[in-house]
């Protein structure tokens with residue numbers, strides 16, 4: 624049995640399955656990417672809920688694993704060379720899990736998958752997140768229209784890019800991949816959580832609309848969206 628006691632994070636969130644991948648997360652668009660990936664790949668995991676309501680993400684135990692105080696993060700007791708691996712940043716975690724399981728990052732189109740993964744990490748996610756802040760959360764009190772308009776226009780542009788790229792294909796890089804596991808949750812967030820579809824032209828992006836439904840219909844996605852359980 625693995626001994627993870629050298630990792631301070633295990634004092635606040637003790638492993639229930641010490642040989643499984645430890646996931647520290649919350650079902651946000653970035654968090655569910657990893658629950659979905661673990662479910663799609665059939666990897667054994669032990670999910671721990673990091674509660675923002677009590678600022679778990681800034682606790683010394685969480686910061687010992689991710690000094691950037693953001694979910695998701697993982698601790699794999701059986702990392703490279705048989706040693707434990709601690710990892711944060713959802714894009715890096717998706718690449719690691721794909722390589723560990725040998726799934727969803729095929730060598731034939733590896734760089735195309737990584738290209739669309741980076742498109743989500745550097746573009747879609749940050750833009751939708753900022754637009755959501757200015758549209759639905761504290762930022763909506765700000766009277767100056769420019770911040771919201773900047774993120775609205777950029778999100779609308781990114782949706783069109785996706786819509787064009789999805790013409791004639793079910794998934795963004797051909798076969799279903801970790802890029803879809805990153806993009807799907809943010810499109811769902813755009814439509815259902817931040818509710819900015821109407822101001823970003825989602826209804827005109829028919830390929831994107833169908834893509835969201837196709838993604839959400841996958842059984843592993845439905846399970847992953849609930850990880851970690853409340």
Ligand SMILES: N[C@@H](CCC(=O)N[C@@H](CS)C(=O)NCC(=O)O)C(=O)O
Pocket residue numbers: 651652653654675680692693694695711712713714
């Ligand atoms: N680039 C990071 C972003 C992670 C991120 O922004 N996580 C948010 C939830 S979606 C978070 O932990 N926020 C808590 C905070 O900022 O205190 C990743 O993809 O892992």
